[in-house]
Amino acid sequence: MSEQNLQILLAERPEGWVETRHFRVQQAPLPRPADGEVLVRNLWLSLDPYMRGRMSDAKSYAEPVALGAVMIGGTAGEVVESRDPALRPGDKVVGMLGWQRYGCAPARALLKVDATMAPLQAYLGPLGMPGVTAWYGLKRICEARAGETVVVTAASGAVGSVVGQLAKAEGCRVIGVAGGPAKCAYVVDELGFDACVDYQAGKLGADLRAALGDGAHCLFENVGGEIFDRLLGLMRPFGRIALCGLISDYNATEPYAMRNVRAMLVQRLRMQGFIVSEHMELWPQALRELGALAAGGKLRWRESVADGLEQAPQAFIGMLRGENFGKQLVRVG
Amino acid sequence: MSEQNLQILLAERPEGWVETRHFRVQQAPLPRPADGEVLVRNLWLSLDPYMRGRMSDAKSYAEPVALGAVMIGGTAGEVVESRDPALRPGDKVVGMLGWQRYGCAPARALLKVDATMAPLQAYLGPLGMPGVTAWYGLKRICEARAGETVVVTAASGAVGSVVGQLAKAEGCRVIGVAGGPAKCAYVVDELGFDACVDYQAGKLGADLRAALGDGAHCLFENVGGEIFDRLLGLMRPFGRIALCGLISDYNATEPYAMRNVRAMLVQRLRMQGFIVSEHMELWPQALRELGALAAGGKLRWRESVADGLEQAPQAFIGMLRGENFGKQLVRVG
Numbered sequence: 001m002s003e004q005n006l007q008i009l010l011a012e013r014p015e016g017w018v019e020t021r022h023f024r025v026q027q028a029p030l031p032r033p034a035d036g037e038v039l040v041r042n043l044w045l046s047l048d049p050y051m052r053g054r055m056s057d058a059k060s061y062a063e064p065v066a067l068g069a070v071m072i073g074g075t076a077g078e079v080v081e082s083r084d085p086a087l088r089p090g091d092k093v094v095g096m097l098g099w100q101r102y103g104c105a106p107a108r109a110l111l112k113v114d115a116t117m118a119p120l121q122a123y124l125g126p127l128g129m130p131g132v133t134a135w136y137g138l139k140r141i142c143e144a145r146a147g148e149t150v151v152v153t154a155a156s157g158a159v160g161s162v163v164g165q166l167a168k169a170e171g172c173r174v175i176g177v178a179g180g181p182a183k184c185a186y187v188v189d190e191l192g193f194d195a196c197v198d199y200q201a202g203k204l205g206a207d208l209r210a211a212l213g214d215g216a217h218c219l220f221e222n223v224g225g226e227i228f229d230r231l232l233g234l235m236r237p238f239g240r241i242a243l244c245g246l247i248s249d250y251n252a253t254e255p256y257a258m259r260n261v262r263a264m265l266v267q268r269l270r271m272q273g274f275i276v277s278e279h280m281e282l283w284p285q286a287l288r289e290l291g292a293l294a295a296g297g298k299l300r301w302r303e304s305v306a307d308g309l310e311q312a313p314q315a316f317i318g319m320l321r322g323e324n325f326g327k328q329l330v331r332v333g
Numbered sequence: 334m335s336e337q338n339l340q341i342l343l344a345e346r347p348e349g350w351v352e353t354r355h356f357r358v359q360q361a362p363l364p365r366p367a368d369g370e371v372l373v374r375n376l377w378l379s380l381d382p383y384m385r386g387r388m389s390d391a392k393s394y395a396e397p398v399a400l401g402a403v404m405i406g407g408t409a410g411e412v413v414e415s416r417d418p419a420l421r422p423g424d425k426v427v428g429m430l431g432w433q434r435y436g437c438a439p440a441r442a443l444l445k446v447d448a449t450m451a452p453l454q455a456y457l458g459p460l461g462m463p464g465v466t467a468w469y470g471l472k473r474i475c476e477a478r479a480g481e482t483v484v485v486t487a488a489s490g491a492v493g494s495v496v497g498q499l500a501k502a503e504g505c506r507v508i509g510v511a512g513g514p515a516k517c518a519y520v521v522d523e524l525g526f527d528a529c530v531d532y533q534a535g536k537l538g539a540d541l542r543a544a545l546g547d548g549a550h551c552l553f554e555n556v557g558g559e560i561f562d563r564l565l566g567l568m569r570p571f572g573r574i575a576l577c578g579l580i581s582d583y584n585a586t587e588p589y590a591m592r593n594v595r596a597m598l599v600q601r602l603r604m605q606g607f608i609v610s611e612h613m614e615l616w617p618q619a620l621r622e623l624g625a626l627a628a629g630g631k632l633r634w635r636e637s638v639a640d641g642l643e644q645a646p647q648a649f650i651g652m653l654r655g656e657n658f659g660k661q662l663v664r665v666g
Contacts, residue, residue: 224595243598257590262557265576265606273598 005030006309008099010065014055017251018320022055023071023313031104033083039104042077042097045309045330046124047316048158049222052250071099071312074129076113076120077332087112094123099312101332118294125327126162126301127290133276134162135286137220137242138170140279141272146171148217149236153227155196156183156302158327159244162290163220164193165299172218175211177227179322186325190300199227208234215239224249225256232260232269241271251320302326308333338363339642341432343398347388350584351653355388356404356646364437366416372437375410375430378642378663379457380649381491382555385583404432404645407462409446409453410665420445427456432645434665451627458660459495459634460623466609467495468619470553470575471503473612474605479504481550482569486560488529489516489635491660492577495623496553497526498632505551508544510560512655519658524633532560541567548572557582558589565593565602574604584653635659641666 011024033039057064075097084107093110097103113123150167154160155176167174176187176196184196197207215236224246293299304324306315319328344357366372390397408430417440426443430436483500487493488509509520509529517529530540548569557579626632637657639648652661
C-alpha cells in the first residue's frame with residue numbers, strides 16, 4: 001500500500017465542452033482519520049452527468065467544486081482504518097469521497113454494503129444513486145401505471161436502463177431513445193424494452209412518432225435539447241414528465257430553445273424537475289424494490305469501466321459525449 | 334322582441350392575427366326549444382382567449398368550431414320560454430349559448446343564478462369560469478401558502494385579477510405583470526397587489542428581477558412568450574407553475590422558443606397545464622369561496638363592455654391585443 005494519495009483536482013472551469021486541461025492530477029499525503037472517522041481506500045469511482053454542473057459556478061442546486069479542490073464523486077471502497085466502532089477495516093462502504101484513491105469521512109456519512117449479494121460497484125449503479133433516481137422519477141413523478149406508454153431518453157445509460165426495466169415490471173409499454181444501433185439493440189434485446197429509437201439515425205421526428213403511436217403517457221427525460229422538445233409534442237393528454245437531466249445542454253454555451261412548451265397547456269401535462277439526493281427518506285424503499293428485482297433476475301445493467309484513476313477525466317469527457325455504454329465507472333487501481 | 338335571431342359565425346380560419354373578415358354576421362329564424370329545453374335571450378356574451386384556439390383546427394384539447402357555425406362562447410341571459418319544469422320564463426341563467434342573441438339548450442346545461450346577489454354578468458367573470466380558473470390554478474396547482482411570493486401575468490385581466498386577490502387573501506406577497514401604467518396602477522391601487530411590472534416599459538428583465546427579489550414560489554401564467562420565459566428563470570427552488578394560458582402565442586405563426594426550461598431541473602420546479610372545465614366537481618367549492626370573498630368586499634373586478642353583438646369580433650380582436658381592461662364582455666342588446 002502506497003503511503004501517497006492520488007487525487008484529481010478541478011484546475012479550471014470549463015465553458016462548453018470539458019477538456020482534460022480542466023483537471024490536474026496530484027500526489028498528496030495520505031489523510032489521517034479523526035475521531036469518528038474512517039480511512040477508505042476507494043476501489044470504484046462513479047462518473048455521472050451531474051458532475052458537469054458542479055464544475056461551473058453558474059447558479060444551480062448545489063455549490064460548485066472549488067478551484068483546486070478534489071472533484072466530487074460517488075465512491076465504493078474498503079475501510080482500511082477506523083476510528084468509529086460502527087465500521088471495521090475490511091468493511092465495504094459507499095460514500096462521496098471524490099476523485100481520489102484514499103479518503104476520510106465520518107462513519108455516519110458512509111453506507112456499509114454487502115458485496116456478496118451484488119458486485120461492489122453495483123452500489124454505484126442500479127443499486128445506488130442512478131437506480132434510486134430511476135425509481136423516484138418513474139414511481140413518484142411519472143406515476144406510470146400498467147398499460148401506459150413510457151418513453152425514456154438515454155435509455156441504455158445508468159438511469160435510463162433501470163427506468164425501462166422498472167416500467168416493464170409495472171406492465172407498461174416502454175420506448176427507449178438511445179444513440180446508435182448497438183445501444184438500441186441492447187435496450188430491446190437485453191433490457192426488454194418494447195422498442196428503441198436511434199436518435200443518430202437522421203429521422204428523429206418520424207421515428208419517434210412511429211414508435212410512440214398514440215403518444216406517451218410518461219416521459220422520463222435525461223437528455224434535453226431537440227429530443228426533449230420533440231417528445232414534448234408527442235405526449236398524450238394528462239401526461240407526466242419527470243425531468244431528471246438535460247445532458248445535451250450541459251456543454252452548450254447557449255441553452256436549447258424549446259418550441260413545444262405550449263403542449264404543456266394544450267395537453268394539460270405535468271412536469272417536475274428533481275434531484276434524488278433531496279429524497280433520501282425514500283432510498284430504503286427504493287433499494288428494497290430494486291434489490292428484489294435484481295434478485296429475481298429482472299434487473300440487468302452494463303458497465304463501461306476505465307482502468308486507473310488517471311483515466312477518469314478522459315472517461316468523464318467520453319461519457320458527456322455519449323461514448324460510454326451503460327454505467328460509467330473507474331476502477332481506481 | 335324581434336322574431337329574428339342575430340348570430341355571428343366563424344367564416345374563415347385565421348392564421349396569425351384574427352381579423353373581422355374571419356367572422357360573418359347573419360340573421361336567422363328564432364330557434365324553438367324541444368322538450369326539456371329552454372329558449373334563452375342572451376343579455377351578455379363573454380369573450381375569452383380560449384376562443385382563439387377554437388378558431389383553428391390545430392391539435393388542441395377541444396374540437397374546433399366548424400366553419401359556418403355559431404362561434405362558441407359563455408353567455409348570461411333570461412329564459413323566455415321553457416319546456417322543462419326546472420326553469421321558468423324570467424329566470425336568469427348562464428350557459429354556453431355562443432355568439433348569438435337567442436339560443437336553446439337543455440335546462441340541465443344551464444346554471445340558474447341569483448342576479449340580486451351580484452350583477453348578472455359577474456357570473457361570466459369573477460363568479461364564473463375566469464374566477465374558478467383562478468381559484469383552481471392558485472389553490473390546486475400553485476398551492477400558494479401565506480408568506481410566499483406569487484407572480485401572475487395578465488394581472489388586470491379576468492383571471493389574473495382574481496388570482497392576485499385570492500393570493501392576497503391567503504397572505505401571499507403578490508406581483509402582477511400587466512401592459513401599461515394604467516393597468517399597473519389599477520392592479521396595485523385598486524386590487525391591492527404588492528407591485529406590478531409594466532411589460533411595455535422596455536426593461537422587462539430588470540423590472541421583473543427587482544420586483545421579485547429572491548424569486549417567486551408560484552407563477553400563474555396566462556401570457557407565454559418572453560414574459561413567461563424570463564419568469565421561469567426567476568423561480569425559487571421547488572416553485573410551482575400553473576400554466577393557464579399562452580395568449581401571446583395564440584396569434585403567432587411560430588411558437589416562442591423558450592430558453593429557460595432548464596430552470597425546471599435546476600430549481601426542481603413543478604409545472605402543470607390545466608383547463609378548468611375538466612374540473613367541474615370543484616366549481617361549487619370554488620364559487621362558495623369566491624362568493625364569500627365578494628360578499629366581504631374583497632373581490633373587485635373591472636369590465637370592458639362592447640355594446641351590441643355586432644361589436645363582438647372587434648372587441649375580441651382588441652382583447653387578443655391586450656386593449657381590454659378587465660373582463661371583456663359584450664352587452665348583446
